[in-house]
Each structure stands twice: as structure tokens, then as C-alpha cells.
Amino acid sequence: xxxxxxxxxxxxxxxxxxxxxxRVVVLGExxxxxxxxxxxxxxxxxxxxxxxxxxxxxxxxxxxxxxxxMAVYGxxxxxxxxxxxxTYLNFHQIECHASRLRHRSQGxxxxxxxxxxxxxxxxxxxxxxxxxxxxxxxxxxxxKMVIPSGPRNARALLVSAIRDPDPVIFFEPKxxxxxxxxxxxxxxxxxxxxxxVIAREGRHVTVITYGAMVRPTLxxxxxxxxxxxxxxxxxxxxxxxxxxxxxxxxxxxxTGRVVIIHEAPRSxxxxxxxxxxLVEKAFYFxxxxxxxxxxxxxxxxxxxxxxxxxxxxxRIARAVKETLEAAA
Amino acid sequence: xxxxxxxxxxxLEFLSILTQDGLVDEDLEPDVPGELLLKLYRFMxxxxxxxxxxxxxxxxxxxxxxxxxKGQEAAQLGAVAALEPRDWMVPCxxxxxxxxxxxxxxxxxxxxxxxxDEGGRIPDGQKDLPVAIPxxxxxxxxxxxxxxxxxRGTDEVAMTFFGDGATSEGDFxxxxxxxxxxxxxxxxxxxxxxxxxxIPRSKQTRSRTLAQKALAYEMPGIQVDGNDVLAxxxxxxxxxxxxxxxxxxxxxxxxxxxxxxxxxxDDPTRYRSEEEVLQWARKDPLVRFEKYLxxxxxxxxxxxxxxxxxxxxxxxxxxxxxEELAKTLGDPLQMFDHHFEELPPNLREQKEELKRLxxxxxxxxxxx
Numbered sequence: 001x002x003x004x005x006x007x008x009x010x011x012x013x014x015x016x017x018x019x020x021x022x023r024v025v026v027l028g029e030x031x032x033x034x035x036x037x038x039x040x041x042x043x044x045x046x047x048x049x050x051x052x053x054x055x056x057x058x059x060x061x062x063x064x065x066x067x068x069x070m071a072v073y074g075x076x077x078x079x080x081x082x083x084x085x086x087t088y089l090n091f092h093q094i095e096c097h098a099s100r101l102r103h104r105s106q107g108x109x110x111x112x113x114x115x116x117x118x119x120x121x122x123x124x125x126x127x128x129x130x131x132x133x134x135x136x137x138x139x140x141x142x143x144k145m146v147i148p149s150g151p152r153n154a155r156a157l158l159v160s161a162i163r164d165p166d167p168v169i170f171f172e173p174k175x176x177x178x179x180x181x182x183x184x185x186x187x188x189x190x191x192x193x194x195x196x197v198i199a200r201e202g203r204h205v206t207v208i209t210y211g212a213m214v215r216p217t218l219x220x221x222x223x224x225x226x227x228x229x230x231x232x233x234x235x236x237x238x239x240x241x242x243x244x245x246x247x248x249x250x251x252x253x254x255t256g257r258v259v260i261i262h263e264a265p266r267s268x269x270x271x272x273x274x275x276x277x278l279v280e281k282a283f284y285f286x287x288x289x290x291x292x293x294x295x296x297x298x299x300x301x302x303x304x305x306x307x308x309x310x311x312x313x314x315r316i317a318r319a320v321k322e323t324l325e326a327a328a
Numbered sequence: 329x330x331x332x333x334x335x336x337x338x339x340l341e342f343l344s345i346l347t348q349d350g351l352v353d354e355d356l357e358p359d360v361p362g363e364l365l366l367k368l369y370r371f372m373x374x375x376x377x378x379x380x381x382x383x384x385x386x387x388x389x390x391x392x393x394x395x396x397x398k399g400q401e402a403a404q405l406g407a408v409a410a411l412e413p414r415d416w417m418v419p420c421x422x423x424x425x426x427x428x429x430x431x432x433x434x435x436x437x438x439x440x441x442x443x444x445d446e447g448g449r450i451p452d453g454q455k456d457l458p459v460a461i462p463x464x465x466x467x468x469x470x471x472x473x474x475x476x477x478x479x480r481g482t483d484e485v486a487m488t489f490f491g492d493g494a495t496s497e498g499d500f501x502x503x504x505x506x507x508x509x510x511x512x513x514x515x516x517x518x519x520x521x522x523x524x525x526x527i528p529r530s531k532q533t534r535s536r537t538l539a540q541k542a543l544a545y546e547m548p549g550i551q552v553d554g555n556d557v558l559a560x561x562x563x564x565x566x567x568x569x570x571x572x573x574x575x576x577x578x579x580x581x582x583x584x585x586x587x588x589x590x591x592x593x594d595d596p597t598r599y600r601s602e603e604e605v606l607q608w609a610r611k612d613p614l615v616r617f618e619k620y621l622x623x624x625x626x627x628x629x630x631x632x633x634x635x636x637x638x639x640x641x642x643x644x645x646x647x648x649x650x651e652e653l654a655k656t657l658g659d660p661l662q663m664f665d666h667h668f669e670e671l672p673p674n675l676r677e678q679k680e681e682l683k684r685l686x687x688x689x690x691x692x693x694x695x696x
Contacts, residue, residue, distance in 0.1 A: 062468055165669040
């Protein structure tokens with residue numbers, strides 16, 4: 001199996017789906033000749049031409065609004081918004097239409113589109129280029145919100161997202177884009193949207209996370225195992241909405257202790273929803289308060305301070321250890 | 329270094345075929361079969377009388393808030409009459425007459441404004457999107473649909489409607505720009521009805537016309553008398569033919585007037601004069617068209633009476649069907665339908681929860 005970065009794996013997913021299905025078209029700013037500012041769409045315009053890989057004018061609302069029309073027409077548009085910090089310019093198209101047209105038309109029309117966009121910090125970028133605002137989309141009824149964590153699941157989930165009959169917001173952790181390689185099979189691979197996975201098995205504590213935070217969480221778990229003999233179970237949420245809580249609930253019932261990690265701000269963040277689900281469904285199994293290691297409720301600092309903002313293996317390990325030491 | 333005048337060839341026309349009194353300019357009179365003219369007339373009457381009936385129903389509490397179309401029948405119907413069933417129609421929220429023309433049953437419209445989501449269902453095969461309330465947002469969908477038609481090599485056209493206020497929204501400009509860049513077969517129909525709730529056309533933009541906004545996007549634009557159904561039809565037919573034959577998008581500004589309130593929740597006496605409304609009443613599109621058809625020998629006083637009574641009977645029957653249908657709907661659990669192709673676990677749980685709550689509430693009510 002070839003080893004790929006997430007960028008290469010996403011590119012593979014797009015290329016193969018475009019080869020297989022002429023309903024799939026790619027559009028966005030700089031996605032054609034330039035191959036996307038992160039090169040996720042590199043080479044697609046050479047393979048499929050400018051009729052299927054559209055270098056659009058600079059207008060996020062139009063990119064998404066036009067994608068909605070294309071999807072209603074029967075195509076499978078995959079649009080790229082260059083950074084998630086610019087999706088506010090198309091926010092109403094998602095909230096008012098992409099998520100609602102199936103319902104408004106009572107099933108007559110559907111919007112099988114994917115909005116791909118990089119999110120998250122850690123790459124020393126400009127303002128608006130580092131935030132994690134996945135809850136804005138996870139909160140909307142009628143929408144699927146997917147965040148892969150590595151090359152292999154990114155590829156498989158993007159294929160599933162393209163084939164999904166409903167609109168999918170696909171947040172790509174830009175810090176992971178080229179951070180490491182994984183074996184990614186050339187042959188077709190999909191993953192079900194709406195399911196979480198166990199990224200690491202363990203029996204002492206459950207650590208729930210997703211996206212770019214999966215790697216530092218796994219690193220913390222390995223360190224705790226090596227140095228303390230503590231075995232953390234790491235759950236990779238993968239689909240934030242609709243959230244299937246069966247796996248996180250089962251894991252919490254098994255370990256009785258939970259820590260949630262995300263780089264999004266803490267208040268009303270994904271951790272709040274996950275905690276509420278655990279309180280509703282696993283409260284009597286909990287032996288310690290649920291702990292959150294998250295971004296702070298501040299404007300994301302510029303990059304000189306971003307490492308102080310982001311959760312890291314040391315902070316995660318400390319929180320996990322304290323949760324394990326907490327008396328029931 | 330020169331400082332010279334740029335010679336931009338930007339033609340802009342105004343088109344009017346019927347005078348205010350319904351007299352026709354014979355040089356401009358289009359060759360339209362009598363059958364189509366009579367169909368247009370019948371739908372103008374239906375649009376007018378159904379709107380009046382809806383207003384009564386709203387005042388009686390039998391439907392909720394809606395946006396009346398009175399005065400804009402010609403602007404809508406002249407435009408959609410140029411479409412074929414294979415074309416797409418993308419409305420905003422004041423296109424009742426256009427929706428009826430395209431095949432939406434009256435009871436669907438009543439259900440929708442009566443608070444039943446089922447009313448949003450467009451009949452199978454009818455290529456109209458449902459009502460879009462956020463102003464100008466739907467224009468981009470028409471661009472996407474038209475792009476799809478072009479990509480698939482069909483000759484379908486997408487026509488979209490919006491008002492004068494929409495031309496101030498970013499989505500209007502983004503839609504015109506994208507349509508022009510990709511030369512999509514899109515027809516943009518602006519119903520300039522002079523008022524965006526309380527904001528008059530004069531405060532909406534400094535531009536002397538709305539049609540001229542097309543020129544910045546290198547797109548043909550035309551201003552027409554929107555209360556002259558022949559003028560609207562001719563402009564729309566030209567635009568649709570251009571789009572169908574690969575000539576790209578067009579912006580049509582229909583100069584018309586919103587004779588009633590913005591919605592039934594609005595009181596226009598707060599911001600506009602009765603005198604202005606009366607002035608526009610003299611340009612009533614229905615009266616002018618009636619005169620024209622009578623002069624052409626297509627209408628007579630008897631025929632006018634017949635169309636009116638047939639229309640009223642059809643409306644009465646639709647209202648009856650709506651109220652019958654409404655009695656059979658109303659299952660609260662329906663709110664969970666049509667979110668995704670498959671109901672996800674959280675919605676399954678919440679649907680069960682509501683089911684239990686409703687049962688408990690019924691149980692409590694039976695003991696009360």
C-alpha cells in the first residue's frame with residue numbers, strides 16, 4: 001500500500017470519484033490551475049478539464065449557492081472554501097438552503113453536495129486562518145459535519161461524503177495535511193458517516209477527540225502507558241453531526257472516566273454536547289467529573305501564542321492523569 | 329499618457345407595448361396565439377382573485393402570514409409564460425401567480441401559508457424550487473441549475489424572481505457575476521415593485537435603473553413596463569431564447585407596483601401615500617390587458633364574467649380541499665421527516681421522546 005499524506009489521500013478520493021462518476025464536479029477559488037492553496041485538488045484540472053474543475057471568481061456565497069443549484073440539478077458538487085474562516089460569507093446558503101431544501105420541498109429535492117474546508121490551528125497562519133468553528137455547522141439540523149483525523153480515514157470519509165445523499169460539511173485539519181503519512185489503499189475504501197471509531201483501546205479512561213487533536217491525544221496515551229502503565233481508550237468521533245453517541249457511551253460505561261479534547265473554544269463546544277450525552281446516558285457509570293481540555297474562550301491568538309492556546313500532549317496527559325486520580 | 333473616454337457599448341432599452349389605457353403599439357405588438365393570450369388572462373384573473381381570497385382567509389385566521397401579489401400579475405405571468413415545462417423556475421416568496429401557472433395546486437400554497445410543511449412539496453415533474461424567503465439567496469441556485477443544464481448539454485433554462493430590494497444584496501451581484509462568467513442559461517427577473525417593506529426604490533440604490541446593473545457584468549439588461557404583460561412576455565421570450573441558444577444570462581427589470589402590503593403583517597399606510605397607490609391603480613395590468621383582448625375580439629363582457637365565475641368556483645373548491653386536507657395532516661411527528669435520507673440515531677430518539685410526551689399529554693388531558 002502506498003504511504004500518503006492527507007493532502008494526497010484527499011486528492012486520491014476526488015480523482016477516483018471523478019473518474020467513476022461524471023456527476024462529481026469540483027469548484028472553488030484556485031482549485032484548478034493552482035491545484036488549491038493546499039494542493040488538495042492538484043492535477044484534477046489536467047485530468048478532467050475546466051468544465052469539471054471550476055476556478056471560480058472570488059465569492060464564497062456564490063460558490064456554495066451555485067453548488068446547491070448543481071446538486072438539486074442532479075450533480076454531486078464538491079466545493080472548496082479556501083479556509084473555514086471564510087465560510088461565514090456563505091453561512092446563510094448552508095443554514096437557509098443546503099440544510100433545508102430536502103425538508104422545505106418535503107423530499108422532492110435533495111442537496112448531495114460536499115463543502116470541503118481546512119480548519120484549525122498550528123500552522124503559523126494569519127488571522128481567520130486558524131479557528132475551529134465546527135459547532136456552527138454541527139448545530140444545524142439537516143447537515144452532516146465530518147472531520148477526519150488522518151490520511152486513510154480522510155480519503156474513505158471523503159468518498160462516503162461525495163456519495164452521501166445529503167449535504168456534508170467536511171472540515172479538514174490543516175495541521176494534519178502534511179504532518180504524517182499513512183498507508184492508503186489504491187483500491188476503493190469508504191467509511192460510514194455517522195460513526196465514531198476506537199483509535200486506541202484501553203481500560204482505565206476514555207479520551208474523546210477528533211480531527212487534528214487525535215494525534216496529540218494518542219501521543220499522550222502512549223506516554224501514559226509507557227510511563228505510568230495507564231491505558232487510555234481514545235475515541236475518534238469523526239462525525240460530529242449527527243452525533244452517534246453509542247460508542248462514546250459504551251466506552252464511558254466501560255472506563256467510568258472521561259476526558260474530552262478539542263481545539264475549539266470550550267463554551268458550547270462539542271465537548272459540552274458530548275458531556276451532556278454522557279450525563280444523560282452513562283451518569284451512573286461515571287466515577288469522576290468529565291474533564292475538558294480545549295481551546296480557551298478567546299479570539300484565537302496570532303501564531304506567536306497559538307501553541308499556548310492549543311491542547312498538546314502534555315496538557316492532555318495531565319488532565320487524563322488527574323481524572324484517573326480523582327476519587328469517585 | 330492619454331486620458332480618454334472608454335467607449336463601452338452598453339445599450340439599455342425600455343419596452344412598453346400597451347399604453348396605460350390598454351391601447352397597443354402596433355409596431356411592437358408581438359405575434360402571440362390567441363389561446364396563449366387567453367391563458368395569460370385567465371391566470372392573471374386567478375392570480376388576482378386567489379390573492380384577494382388569501383387575504384380574506386388570513387384576516388379570518390384560516391391561513392398565516394403571506395406576501396400578497398396584487399398589481400404584479402403581469403410581471404410574473406408574462407415572464408413564466410416564456411418558459412417550457414422542461415425549464416426551471418426559482419421563485420422568492422411573492423410569485424403566487426407564477427407558481428400557479430407552473431402547476432402548483434392552490435391547496436399547496438394554502439397549506440404552506442397555513443403552516444403545513446407539506447405545502448412546500450412541488451408536484452413531481454414540475455421543475456420549480458420551493459419558496460425562498462432570505463432575499464436574493466435563491467438567485468445563485470438558478471445559476472447552479474443553469475450551469476447543470478449547460479454541463480449536461482440540454483437546452484433547459486433557469487428563470488429566477490426577486491424584488492428591487494434584492495438588488496442591494498451581495499448574492500444578487502455574485503449571482504449575476506457567476507452567471508455571466510460561466511454564460512449560464514439564466515434569466516433574472518426583477519419585479520421592481522417600488523417598495524422593500526418601507527424602503528422606496530429611490531433609497532435602495534442611486535442607480536437610475538435596476539436593469540443597468542446587468543451592464544457591469546457584461547450581460548444584456550432591459551427595463552420593461554411590468555404592468556404590461558405583452559412587454560414582459562416579449563422581453564422574457566427574447567431572454568429565454570438567448571439563454572436556450574447559448575447566449576447566456578439576461579437581467580429583466582419589470583417596473584411594477586406592490587398594490588398591497590409587504591406581507592399581511594405590514595401596514596403600508598405608515599410609509600406611503602394613498603395618492604401614490606391610486607396613481608398606480610390607474611396602471612392596473614389586468615384592466616389594460618382586458619381592454620387589449622376586448623379590442624382584439626378575444627374577450628367580451630360575457631366571457632369576462634365567465635372567467636371570473638369559473639375562477640371563483642375553482643378557488644372555492646381549492647379552499648375546501650385545503651381545509652379538508654389540513655384536517656388529515658397535523659401529526660406532530662411529521663416534523664422529523666425529510667431531514668436526511670435516513671433518520672439518524674439522535675432524531676430517532678427525539679422522535680420517540682416526542683411520541684411519549686404526546687401520549688402522556690393526551691393521557692393527562694383525558695383526566696383533566
